[in-house]
Amino acid sequence: MTAALYTQTRPRVGVAQTAGVREKLRLVTTGPEADAAPQVSLANVLDALLIRVAGGDQVAFSELYDHIAPRVLGLVKRVLVDHAQSEEVTQEVFLEVWQNAQKFEAGKGTATTWVLTMAHRRAIDRVRASQAGRDRDLKIGIRDFDERVDNVQETVEIRIEHERVKRAFVRLSELQREAVSLAYYGGYSHSEISNLLGVPIGTVKTRLRDGMIRLRDELGVRT
Known part of the structure; x- marks a missing residue:
């Protein structure tokens, strides 16, 4: 399961558009601005990636996916238990992220919180759907x-x-x-x-x- 699966419904954009985010990640760990790393947290970088995803940036989406997908799958699996269903819901979550990234508001929370909240709600929706029609x-x-x-x-x-x-x-x-x-x-x-x-x-x-x-x-x- 890769991030490329989710980007077919959005226009392709140039890699140059994400150069700034990649450079920020590089500088935090290896560049001459490493001393300022505490000011550029991973949360800030993920926020920047999600904002670029809102503009259709596939490379930014791929990086965001690599960072957050394991946590999303772990959260969903804790709710659903079943691995196959958890993978399905995780795919749905990232499709929604790709299609609705423009709804993210950095001032109201971090990208991680936004995505994990979405994942939790989708997992709960799956639980409720599986219970539909059961009178118990x-x-x-x-x-x-x-x-x-x-x-x-x-x-x-x-x-x-x-x-x-x-x-x-x-x-x-x-x-x-x-x-x-x-x-x-x-x-x-x-x-x-x-x-x-x-x-x-x-x-x-x-x-x-x-x-x-x-x-x-x-x-x-x-x-």
């Missing part, structure tokens, strides 16, 4: 749910029909759904979610807490 109970395990009021951790277990859970999830904010989905579907810890989303652990806990309180209310689960 869905068990949601809530881990490490902090209540500031009494400083007591509790685990809330909800057994409810799939369609009811879906309707309840719709009522959460996007940020709450993202945090709860990562914790449940992905099995991520608070610190791992913090790293994935680029937000403090306290923010992750707040989103999980508020999301689970809302879910409890929507589903009529008593504490």
Whole structure:
């Protein structure tokens, strides 16, 4: 699986257009500006690559793919488990990156966060699609749910029909759904979610807490 598979729907551009990004990568590690390397982080370089991808730069896309594809596949596989499905979803993610790179806004987050968030959402969509039509109970395990009021951790277990859970999830904010989905579907810890989303652990806990309180209310689960 290579980056070239995704670029057939966009016009070819010259290699010269990505010379600046390649030169930046070279200077960070070997050039006379190596002393300034801390000011040019990998995150900055990936942001620059994604911006060039938005302009149809195939070479930039290839470099971005090489950097991020392993992390995307790893994230997707943690959600889906099945390797074949994980590879399929990873391909879908990078096709979406190629086609929608112009939607990336550097001021709202890093390229890595943007791509990994997209990957997580697609993985969750695949999980939901595989469950469509099944009328069965869905068990949601809530881990490490902090209540500031009494400083007591509790685990809330909800057994409810799939369609009811879906309707309840719709009522959460996007940020709450993202945090709860990562914790449940992905099995991520608070610190791992913090790293994935680029937000403090306290923010992750707040989103999980508020999301689970809302879910409890929507589903009529008593504490």
